[in-house]
Amino acid sequence: MKHLLSIEDLSREGIERILDRAASFAEVAGREIKKVPALRGRTVVNLFYEASTRTQSSFELAAKRLSADVVSIKSTGSSVEKGESLKDTIQTLSSYDPAAIVIRSPQVGAADLVARWSPAAVINAGDGKHEHPTQALLDVYTLRQAMGDLDGRKIWIVGDVLHSRVARSNILAFRRMGADVTLSGPPTLIPRGIEALGCEVETTLDRLPEADVVYALRMQRERMTQAFVPTLREYAERYQVNAARLGPDQLLMHPGPVNRGVELSADVIDSPQALIGRQVEAGVVVRMAVLYELLAGSAAPVGVTDDALAPAEALR
Amino acid sequence: MKHLLSIEDLSREGIERILDRAASFAEVAGREIKKVPALRGRTVVNLFYEASTRTQSSFELAAKRLSADVVSIKSTGSSVEKGESLKDTIQTLSSYDPAAIVIRSPQVGAADLVARWSPAAVINAGDGKHEHPTQALLDVYTLRQAMGDLDGRKIWIVGDVLHSRVARSNILAFRRMGADVTLSGPPTLIPRGIEALGCEVETTLDRLPEADVVYALRMQRERMTQAFVPTLREYAERYQVNAARLGPDQLLMHPGPVNRGVELSADVIDSPQALIGRQVEAGVVVRMAVLYELLAGSAAPVGVTDDALAPAEALR
Amino acid sequence: MKHLLSIEDLSREGIERILDRAASFAEVAGREIKKVPALRGRTVVNLFYEASTRTQSSFELAAKRLSADVVSIKSTGSSVEKGESLKDTIQTLSSYDPAAIVIRSPQVGAADLVARWSPAAVINAGDGKHEHPTQALLDVYTLRQAMGDLDGRKIWIVGDVLHSRVARSNILAFRRMGADVTLSGPPTLIPRGIEALGCEVETTLDRLPEADVVYALRMQRERMTQAFVPTLREYAERYQVNAARLGPDQLLMHPGPVNRGVELSADVIDSPQALIGRQVEAGVVVRMAVLYELLAGSAAPVGVTDDALAPAEALR
Numbered sequence: 001m002k003h004l005l006s007i008e009d010l011s012r013e014g015i016e017r018i019l020d021r022a023a024s025f026a027e028v029a030g031r032e033i034k035k036v037p038a039l040r041g042r043t044v045v046n047l048f049y050e051a052s053t054r055t056q057s058s059f060e061l062a063a064k065r066l067s068a069d070v071v072s073i074k075s076t077g078s079s080v081e082k083g084e085s086l087k088d089t090i091q092t093l094s095s096y097d098p099a100a101i102v103i104r105s106p107q108v109g110a111a112d113l114v115a116r117w118s119p120a121a122v123i124n125a126g127d128g129k130h131e132h133p134t135q136a137l138l139d140v141y142t143l144r145q146a147m148g149d150l151d152g153r154k155i156w157i158v159g160d161v162l163h164s165r166v167a168r169s170n171i172l173a174f175r176r177m178g179a180d181v182t183l184s185g186p187p188t189l190i191p192r193g194i195e196a197l198g199c200e201v202e203t204t205l206d207r208l209p210e211a212d213v214v215y216a217l218r219m220q221r222e223r224m225t226q227a228f229v230p231t232l233r234e235y236a237e238r239y240q241v242n243a244a245r246l247g248p249d250q251l252l253m254h255p256g257p258v259n260r261g262v263e264l265s266a267d268v269i270d271s272p273q274a275l276i277g278r279q280v281e282a283g284v285v286v287r288m289a290v291l292y293e294l295l296a297g298s299a300a301p302v303g304v305t306d307d308a309l310a311p312a313e314a315l316r
Numbered sequence: 317m318k319h320l321l322s323i324e325d326l327s328r329e330g331i332e333r334i335l336d337r338a339a340s341f342a343e344v345a346g347r348e349i350k351k352v353p354a355l356r357g358r359t360v361v362n363l364f365y366e367a368s369t370r371t372q373s374s375f376e377l378a379a380k381r382l383s384a385d386v387v388s389i390k391s392t393g394s395s396v397e398k399g400e401s402l403k404d405t406i407q408t409l410s411s412y413d414p415a416a417i418v419i420r421s422p423q424v425g426a427a428d429l430v431a432r433w434s435p436a437a438v439i440n441a442g443d444g445k446h447e448h449p450t451q452a453l454l455d456v457y458t459l460r461q462a463m464g465d466l467d468g469r470k471i472w473i474v475g476d477v478l479h480s481r482v483a484r485s486n487i488l489a490f491r492r493m494g495a496d497v498t499l500s501g502p503p504t505l506i507p508r509g510i511e512a513l514g515c516e517v518e519t520t521l522d523r524l525p526e527a528d529v530v531y532a533l534r535m536q537r538e539r540m541t542q543a544f545v546p547t548l549r550e551y552a553e554r555y556q557v558n559a560a561r562l563g564p565d566q567l568l569m570h571p572g573p574v575n576r577g578v579e580l581s582a583d584v585i586d587s588p589q590a591l592i593g594r595q596v597e598a599g600v601v602v603r604m605a606v607l608y609e610l611l612a613g614s615a616a617p618v619g620v621t622d623d624a625l626a627p628a629e630a631l632r
Numbered sequence: 633m634k635h636l637l638s639i640e641d642l643s644r645e646g647i648e649r650i651l652d653r654a655a656s657f658a659e660v661a662g663r664e665i666k667k668v669p670a671l672r673g674r675t676v677v678n679l680f681y682e683a684s685t686r687t688q689s690s691f692e693l694a695a696k697r698l699s700a701d702v703v704s705i706k707s708t709g710s711s712v713e714k715g716e717s718l719k720d721t722i723q724t725l726s727s728y729d730p731a732a733i734v735i736r737s738p739q740v741g742a743a744d745l746v747a748r749w750s751p752a753a754v755i756n757a758g759d760g761k762h763e764h765p766t767q768a769l770l771d772v773y774t775l776r777q778a779m780g781d782l783d784g785r786k787i788w789i790v791g792d793v794l795h796s797r798v799a800r801s802n803i804l805a806f807r808r809m810g811a812d813v814t815l816s817g818p819p820t821l822i823p824r825g826i827e828a829l830g831c832e833v834e835t836t837l838d839r840l841p842e843a844d845v846v847y848a849l850r851m852q853r854e855r856m857t858q859a860f861v862p863t864l865r866e867y868a869e870r871y872q873v874n875a876a877r878l879g880p881d882q883l884l885m886h887p888g889p890v891n892r893g894v895e896l897s898a899d900v901i902d903s904p905q906a907l908i909g910r911q912v913e914a915g916v917v918v919r920m921a922v923l924y925e926l927l928a929g930s931a932a933p934v935g936v937t938d939d940a941l942a943p944a945e946a947l948r
Binding site for chain 2: 672673674677701703705707717719721723724725726727728729
């Protein structure tokens with residue numbers, strides 16, 4: 001594995017390998033000194049063309065906890081929106097000979113372009129409506145920790161599937177791990193032909209009780225102005241996941257940040273069946289695992305005796 | 317001491333303990349290698365909802381000189397102005413298991429909320445008009461270095477007390493250390509009932525010669541539009557601290573950045589009796605001391621033989 | 633050498649010394665662990681009053697690869713445009729006792745002022761239309777790697793010389809190294825009297841085939857509105873460096889970022905005679921060399937056995 005561009009590139013074994021590695025990094029995260037020397041002296045570039053406190057700080061921290069040097073570049077706006085400009089930027093950054101480039105872009109396919117232009121390992125941190133593979137990996141990791149294997153589990157993804165790269169990556173990852181995936185939301189927000197990915201579509205939440213896991217998507221307010229849904233209130237009436245709809249044994253997930261009172265009601269957000277906090281927590285260890293797999297050689301065995309997990313003294 | 321939210325929480329002994337620690341870090345700051353391994357592998361999150369070059373870079377450097385990993389998040393604007401959003405942000409950041417969260421916010425009480433929501437040690441780097449405790453600590457530190465104990469010293473705080481969190485924290489800290497505090501400024505800019513904090517109020521500078529220390533506050537231009545004072549020129553005529561008003565033995569302080577020619581005249585800013593540069597210098601060592609006290613256990617004895625001050629070789 | 637403010641301050645020997653040092657750092661850049669402990673525990677402040685992904689990330693990475701602690705401050709806008717404000721900012725930053733301050737500013741002479749106000753070593757990363765010395769050094773470094781000594785080489789600098797600090801620094805550096813420099817561009821964009829720097833001026837590209845090296849400058853679109861050139865298209869017709877004008881043995885340089893199709897055609901940008909990528913690559917090692925020369929003592933001998941190049945294990 002040279003890059004992480006899409007969940008499509010990963011086999012079930014590949015996913016499991018990353019999750020096992022993440023589980024061993026979780027042991028490091030529990031130490032007082034949360035750092036290992038694995039990537040010391042190597043450079044990780046974070047190139048974010050969209051604002052993202054959450055994903056960016058998570059990647060930054062993952063790289064720092066592996067002792068890498070991190071250069072973070074945030075760019076918004078017109079000068080970088082054309083492919084040619086992105087190419088020039090990547091050529092510039094590649095001249096630093098970074099071990100990895102983490103890229104988030106509003107353009108579908110941006111990470112693939114970067115992988116073509118740069119010798120660095122490339123991690124897709126979100127490319128337009130296309131994919132967000134580390135989000136899917138941390139979601140599978142969180143679920144596996146909470147319920148074990150996903151084989152035969154029923155997972156419902158609810159909300160604005162149309163504009164969601166998270167939905168796309170998660171459908172692929174949940175399917176790969178053996179789960180049954182059902183999408184539900186307003187018909188205007190479910191892309192036509194999405195069943196080709198191996199999932200079912202429901203336009204109501206009537207059968208929601210069948211789900212083992214309910215994964216609510218973020219409802220973006222700007223969609224309202226585009227008439228995808230009449231009002232947030234009507235959306236919430238029909239599709240909000242709340243205590244009336246969620247059974248006590250169903251697990252609840254959300255990629256964050258949550259619009260409280262829109263896609264989720266306040267009571268379920270803070271309920272014990274919500275895994276939202278554990279998803280964020282998983283973000284750092286899963287990203288450490290991805291960086292480690294790509295940069296420190298996937299040939300290395302996975303386990304706590306691994307060099308990557310050398311005790312903190314090795315840092316001195 | 318778990319958090320530093322307000323000067324009110326600190327006893328005189330607590331303040332002295334931090335200042336002694338800061339004095340021992342000043343020795344480190346004088347070395348070529350200005351770094352100690354005390355917080356290696358631990359994470360400090362800087363969360364700034366207001367722009368602040370000065371305070372933010374000072375906290376960032378303090379954490380780095382203690383060998384912590386620093387994640388800085390700057391947010392301005394609407395998406396984080398509601399309490400609920402702050403809560404979600406804090407839950408996200410807490411999932412990184414940071415040792416400390418440093419927060420600056422325009423909201424009074426923001427740091428207290430963070431301390432309620434996060435298991436991390438929380439440092440208030442300014443919350444609205446309420447408090448800015450590390451500023452007060454570095455001011456007391458600077459004064460103690462310049463003149464010894466504050467017992468019985470007369471300190472005048474001059475200017476816009478109404479909008480100043482610095483004034484509030486400093487009144488409390490100076491009083492705790494035994495000084496007599498007098499506030500002076502336009503009546504519109506002195507909060508009613510402020511005497512309850514144990515200070516006196518003067519509406520002119522006539523008795524300014526009695527002061528041992530004159531602490532001028534920053535006059536914010538935007539106040540003009542709100543008719544708190546008629547014009548900056550009239551303010552300066554009545555309340556500017558300048559060579560005509562300042563005696564040669566009086567010490568001068570200001571939290572910065574100075575509006576030259578408004579609250580201070582250029583000649584006094586650059587005079588030897590001005591401690592302004594030393595206040596900024598104190599910022600890094602006092603913030604190192606606060607981080608160390610909160611994170612490395614206040615049980616540790618204070619002194620140069622301390623582990624926290626291990627020679628630089630320990631970093632190799 | 634205490635500061636790097638201008639190429640004018642450097643002798644030929646001084647330039648060669650920096651380039652030799654850079655060449656030895658290039659060896660480090662080729663290692664997996666691209667880091668040396670030379671500036672461990674020392675602080676480098678990056679103060680950028682103009683946006684610059686390229687130069688800023690290059691300085692940041694250079695300092696990190698020397699193991700320095702980096703504090704980056706980006707400021708744009710009005711509050712820092714006045715000399716007085718800059719002075720206050722520098723006094724604040726100087727109180728951190730940084731080993732070096734790297735400054736970019738739209739003001740001519742800003743770096744000189746910083747050097748007057750701060751005890752730190754100051755590196756000019758661009759001051760208005762005046763100078764950008766590290767760009768010139770990395771350009772000389774790149775050329776020396778590509779063609780050996782510059783003595784008697786003919787270098788043409790083409791384009792908007794008037795607004796270019798890069799042009800000014802490069803004329804001085806190329807001349808110092810013994811090259812013959814010719815400037816070419818629209819007469820409105822060649823400053824009067826520039827020949828005094830020891831270069832020739834041509835208003836057409838007719839004699840371009842005589843050049844050993846063609847250095848194209850970035851054409852800034854905003855110049856159009858100021859009527860320096862009629863249109864970008866007319867500019868390109870007369871002054872674009874393209875395959876029709878560039879001979880196969882001529883080397884091509886550009887400080888980046890390139891306006892494709894304006895000052896350079898796409899075919900020459902990606903041709904093997906273009907050194908543009910190698911210029912950017914040179915940026916990190918040349919900036920490491922400058923920081924090292926200023927901070928770690930220019931008395932140290934240059935060579936691979938140098939302490940600065942201690943093997944990575946020294947970092948552990």
